[in-house]
Amino acid sequence: MNINDKIKHWAKTWQTEAIPQVSLNCVIFGFHDKQLKVVVNKIQVGKLNITVLPGGFIGQREDLTDAVERIVKESTGLEKILFKQFAVFGDANRSFEHEYSSMSPSHSKELEWFSKRFITICYLALVDFRKIELKPTQFLEAAQWLPVEKSKTLSLDHGDILASARETLLKELPYSPIASNLLPSKFTLPELQALIEAIIGRRIDRPNFRRKIITSGTIVKVGQDKSGKRRPADVYTFKFGKKTSQSGISYYAK
Amino acid sequence: MNINDKIKHWAKTWQTEAIPQVSLNCVIFGFHDKQLKVVVNKIQVGKLNITVLPGGFIGQREDLTDAVERIVKESTGLEKILFKQFAVFGDANRSFEHEYSSMSPSHSKELEWFSKRFITICYLALVDFRKIELKPTQFLEAAQWLPVEKSKTLSLDHGDILASARETLLKELPYSPIASNLLPSKFTLPELQALIEAIIGRRIDRPNFRRKIITSGTIVKVGQDKSGKRRPADVYTFKFGKKTSQSGISYYAK
DNA sequence: GCAAAAGTGTTAGTCCTACACCCATGG
DNA sequence: CCATGGGTGTAGGACTAACACTTTTGC
Numbered sequence: 001m002n003i004n005d006k007i008k009h010w011a012k013t014w015q016t017e018a019i020p021q022v023s024l025n026c027v028i029f030g031f032h033d034k035q036l037k038v039v040v041n042k043i044q045v046g047k048l049n050i051t052v053l054p055g056g057f058i059g060q061r062e063d064l065t066d067a068v069e070r071i072v073k074e075s076t077g078l079e080k081i082l083f084k085q086f087a088v089f090g091d092a093n094r095s096f097e098h099e100y101s102s103m104s105p106s107h108s109k110e111l112e113w114f115s116k117r118f119i120t121i122c123y124l125a126l127v128d129f130r131k132i133e134l135k136p137t138q139f140l141e142a143a144q145w146l147p148v149e150k151s152k153t154l155s156l157d158h159g160d161i162l163a164s165a166r167e168t169l170l171k172e173l174p175y176s177p178i179a180s181n182l183l184p185s186k187f188t189l190p191e192l193q194a195l196i197e198a199i200i201g202r203r204i205d206r207p208n209f210r211r212k213i214i215t216s217g218t219i220v221k222v223g224q225d226k227s228g229k230r231r232p233a234d235v236y237t238f239k240f241g242k243k244t245s246q247s248g249i250s251y252y253a254k
Numbered sequence: 255m256n257i258n259d260k261i262k263h264w265a266k267t268w269q270t271e272a273i274p275q276v277s278l279n280c281v282i283f284g285f286h287d288k289q290l291k292v293v294v295n296k297i298q299v300g301k302l303n304i305t306v307l308p309g310g311f312i313g314q315r316e317d318l319t320d321a322v323e324r325i326v327k328e329s330t331g332l333e334k335i336l337f338k339q340f341a342v343f344g345d346a347n348r349s350f351e352h353e354y355s356s357m358s359p360s361h362s363k364e365l366e367w368f369s370k371r372f373i374t375i376c377y378l379a380l381v382d383f384r385k386i387e388l389k390p391t392q393f394l395e396a397a398q399w400l401p402v403e404k405s406k407t408l409s410l411d412h413g414d415i416l417a418s419a420r421e422t423l424l425k426e427l428p429y430s431p432i433a434s435n436l437l438p439s440k441f442t443l444p445e446l447q448a449l450i451e452a453i454i455g456r457r458i459d460r461p462n463f464r465r466k467i468i469t470s471g472t473i474v475k476v477g478q479d480k481s482g483k484r485r486p487a488d489v490y491t492f493k494f495g496k497k498t499s500q501s502g503i504s505y506y507a508k
Numbered sequence: 509g510c511a512a513a514a515g516t517g518t519t520a521g522t523c524c525t526a527c528a529c530c531c532a533t534g535g
Numbered sequence: 536c537c538a539t540g541g542g543t544g545t546a547g548g549a550c551t552a553a554c555a556c557t558t559t560t561g562c
Contacts, residue, residue: 003299008364014311015367022276022373045257057268060371064344088339088375090318110262113269117314119276119375121342190514207516208552230513231559444541461543462525484540485532 020090021113023120024064025055025158026071026083027165030129030145031182036198037145038162039075039134040154048102050155053162054143055120068123075143076132082181083125086168089157090119096156124165126181169199177218180238188225188233189213274344275367277374278318279309279412280325280337281419284383284399285436290452291399292416293329293388294408302356304409307416308397309374322377329397330386336435337379340422343411344373350410378419380435423453431472434492442479442487443467 028039042051054075058067068083100115134143148166151159173179173196182195193209213219219236226232282293296305308329312321322337354369388397402420405413427433427450436449447463467473473490480486 003297007299008362011364011367016270016275016370018314019276019311020314021270022273043257045261057273058344058373060272060274061346063346064342064373066346085342088318088342090312090375092315092317092320108262110265113265116270119312119318121344121373121375188514205552205554206514207554210515212551226560228513229561230511231515233514442541459524459526460541461527464542466524482540483534484538485542487541 020117020119023055023057023118024067024071025053025120025122025161026068026075027053027122027124027162028072028076029124029126029148029165029169029182030132031195031198032129032145034194034198036148036166036195037129038148038165039143040146041075041143045102048099050099051146051153051158052155053158058121064121068125072125072127076127076134078127078131081125081127082178083123084168084172085121085123087122087161087164088119089122089161091157092117094118094120094157099155120161122161122165124168126178128182128184130184166199170201173199177238186222186235186237188235190233192219192236274371274373277309277311277372278321278325279307279374279376279415280322280329281307281376281378281416282326282330283378283380283402283419283423283436284386285449285452286383286399288448288452290402290420290449291383292402292419293397294400295329295397299356302353304353305400305407305412306409307412312375318375322379326379326381330381330388332381332385335379335381336432337377338422338426339375339377341376341415341418342373343376343415345411346371348372348374348411353409374415376415376419378422380432382436382438384438420453424455427453431492440476440489440491442489444487446473446490 026039030037030039039054040051041054042049044050054071056067056071056074058064062070064085065083069079069081072081072083073079095115095117097115100111129145134145146153148162151162153159154162179192179195179199183191189210190206192213193204193206196209197203217239219238221234222237223235224232225235280293284291284293293308294305295308296303298304308325310321310325310328312318316324318339319337323333323335326335326337327333349369349371351369354365383399388399400407402416405416407413408416433446433449433453437445443464444460446467447458447460450463451457472493474493475488476491477489478486479489
């Protein structure tokens with residue numbers, strides 16, 4: 001058998017029907033009330049009640065990044081946000097088979113596709129909680145914020161996906177300007193500290209935190225916040241260039 | 255339109271034919287002659303001459319990790335190796351379309367599938383250079399080692415994939431026992447140092463390197479190497495538990 | 509003036525860098 | 536005995552953790 005025939009045989013072996021389907025999921029983080037939260041969608045069809053991370057599919061001629069932006073916009077309305085691909089989940093038995101049976105006891109042809117085995121490419125996204133009013137998406141009952149601690153309530157393997165996203169966040173974010181994507185553009189140091197403490201899951205010494213973040217040169221003082229009931233805190237903002245893309249991070253300045 | 259109808263409409267919109275195909279690529283690193291190298295496959299079909307990273311497809315009911323092990327074994331014969339998923343490449347226009355035209359000027363039906371748009375899930379793998387005798391795989395002319403500096407000679411976007419793999423290696427490996435996967439189980443400190451220097455791309459101070467690696471407790475002295483022409487170097491080996499899986503790394507001890 | 513939150517200072521310990529030095533071997 | 540590469544010691548600086556202290560506000 002010559003090379004050409006071998007390659008033809010290879011093509012015949014694999015083909016579209018022999019390989020898994022691909023989907024995409026987004027872990028959209030927000031920060032509110034000293035808690036780190038993520039956007040989830042609740043779907044109720046018949047007696048089936050599931051909670052999932054926002055997700056969808058990739059068009060035949062659509063960039064992965066465009067698909068992410070489309071899906072994030074669907075759930076949050078936001079357009080220029082920070083996101084990063086962090087994992088792919090693809091166990092051999094990863095499918096909606098069980099959910100499909102509940103949704104469609106008569107096994108309708110139209111829904112059969114959902115029961116296929118899916119590999120899902122996962123992105124995490126960081127958004128400013130205050131900018132968002134969550135609305136039901138196309139065909140989903142409602143989008144809402146879920147504190148990250150409650151990852152257990154997610155369906156499928158979406159709890160694992162969230163856990164993996166948190167690990168990535170924890171590794172990549174602390175003390176980097178990425179944090180700014182979870183905060184309003186102007187913020188106080190205690191606010192920033194509370195955010196970072198929520199991400200890393202432990203308290204930080206205030207004096208040391210201040211020194212570290214200030215000497216890093218990533219923020220600038222821009223005023224004072226007189227609204228509080230105690231001593232006014234200094235207000236800072238992040239210093240930016242524009243798009244700082246370092247190793248797989250798409251970074252849009254506000 | 256009720257939820258049920260909306261979901262049916264959604265399924266109809268997407269379906270198998272509306273989404274991209276998935277493939278898998280492996281960047282297999284080895285270390286030899288003070289150089290970091292990767293396994294590449296050269297294929298020649300007609301006048302077409304391309305150099306690619308080992309790759310393939312994922313079976314309908316095959317775990318991603320099984321697919322990686324299968325593909326690595328195909329090129330190297332090795333079975334229990336360290337590997338890690340590090341990126342997904344999936345531009346909208348990512349396809350073999352051009353190569354397909356050259357391979358099959360008559361546009362044969364059998365090969366058409368290869369010209370589709372592919373998203374590829376990428377893994378890096380670390381192997382002991384000395385354990386491997388590269389052989390031609392099924393339908394490929396030859397597998398061979400390519401020094402990482404020559405990433406420019408790779409076809410498609412495989413040069414970018416290699417670059418991304420190196421970045422990941424650089425971020426995750428230094429001073430960690432992962433390095434052991436690129437070395438024989440017994441090695442001298444100068445050997446280990448040369449490896450790490452090749453990965454991070456700069457020289458390290460010898461005394462400081464020794465201290466750091468020894469106090470880290472990851473290696474143990476097991477003898478001396480009298481084979482050299484100079485003062486004998488101490489021989490070390492890595493201390494292991496068995497499978498240490500930290501954050502997405504599948505780790506097999508030798 | 510007191511409690512509470514914001515912001516500043518100081519000190520001791522740790523780790524890293526750079527470099528000087530000593531040791532074992534082959535020729 | 537000397538060139539070469541392997542192995543050890545040490546002083547200075549940077550960074551960090553811990554905690555004592557001061558400032559500003561509302562009540």
